[in-house]
Amino acid sequence: NAGVMQNPRHLVRRRGQEARLRCSPMKGHSHVYWYRQLPEEGLKFMVYLQKENIIDESGMPKERFSAEFPKEGPSILRIQQVVRGDSAAYFCASSPLFASQETQYFGPGTRLLVL
Amino acid sequence: AQTVTQSQPEMSVQEAETVTLSCTYDTSESDYYLFWYKQPPSRQMILVIRQEAYKQQNATENRFSVNFQKAAKSFSLKISDSQLGDAAMYFCAHNQGGSEKLVFGKGTKLTVNP
Numbered sequence: 448n449a450g451v452m453q454n455p456r457h458l459v460r461r462r463g464q465e466a467r468l469r470c471s472p473m474k475g476h477s478h479v480y481w482y483r484q485l486p487e488e489g490l491k492f493m494v495y496l497q498k499e500n501i502i503d504e505s506g507m508p509k510e511r512f513s514a515e516f517p518k519e520g521p522s523i524l525r526i527q528q529v530v531r532g533d534s535a536a537y538f539c540a541s542s543p544l545f546a547s548q549e550t551q552y553f554g555p556g557t558r559l560l561v562l
Numbered sequence: 563a564q565t566v567t568q569s570q571p572e573m574s575v576q577e578a579e580t581v582t583l584s585c586t587y588d589t590s591e592s593d594y595y596l597f598w599y600k601q602p603p604s605r606q607m608i609l610v611i612r613q614e615a616y617k618q619q620n621a622t623e624n625r626f627s628v629n630f631q632k633a634a635k636s637f638s639l640k641i642s643d644s645q646l647g648d649a650a651m652y653f654c655a656h657n658q659g660g661s662e663k664l665v666f667g668k669g670t671k672l673t674v675n676p
Contacts, residue, residue: 478662480662480663480664482664482666487668488668488669489566489653489666489667489668489669490607490653490655490664490666491666492663492664492665495662495663502662503662503663505663506663536605538607540607540664550597550609550612551664552609553599553606553607553608553609555604555605555606556605556606556607558605
């Protein structure tokens, strides 16, 4: 059973460009979570999605950030007009269907560097 | 608001010895979950151990065990027979019952000395 997949693993963008981060959950998992880790910090929750629905986006910045989890395909975290402060590691996690308090399994993360 | 506090930014242990990492948390709920995740230099987040708050028995996974003190809101991780591969950042996390999001502490960097 393949784990959570994220791509790209490393992404470099210049200020003002767009960043798209992809996450494929583990097989059989339909709950996806995105977290951000700034240098020397723990992970901070951003958004929780189920297929075609955003359930909790209380950790998402109000502007420039959006997330989706379509019926088909991976979950996408999109950052428009990136700024240097967006440089961080972005982790995706997934958990099983009908198991809202199950363990979240993490992907390897995407390291975003904004020049 | 939920908070998770790891009071030890760094710890070190000799190979084959035992080390305990501290974690306290704050919640008003009675039903929740607690986790320890390991982040080695590769920065992959790896689940080490999980504890359900309704269980009085402390969770154990091979060389890893927890000391869960619900009344004190304390959840420490004990690593026995430490190995060089245990060197990593260790994050304590809390998931409030009914909530999907994990709240993480700032981490403890563990060094294992040969």
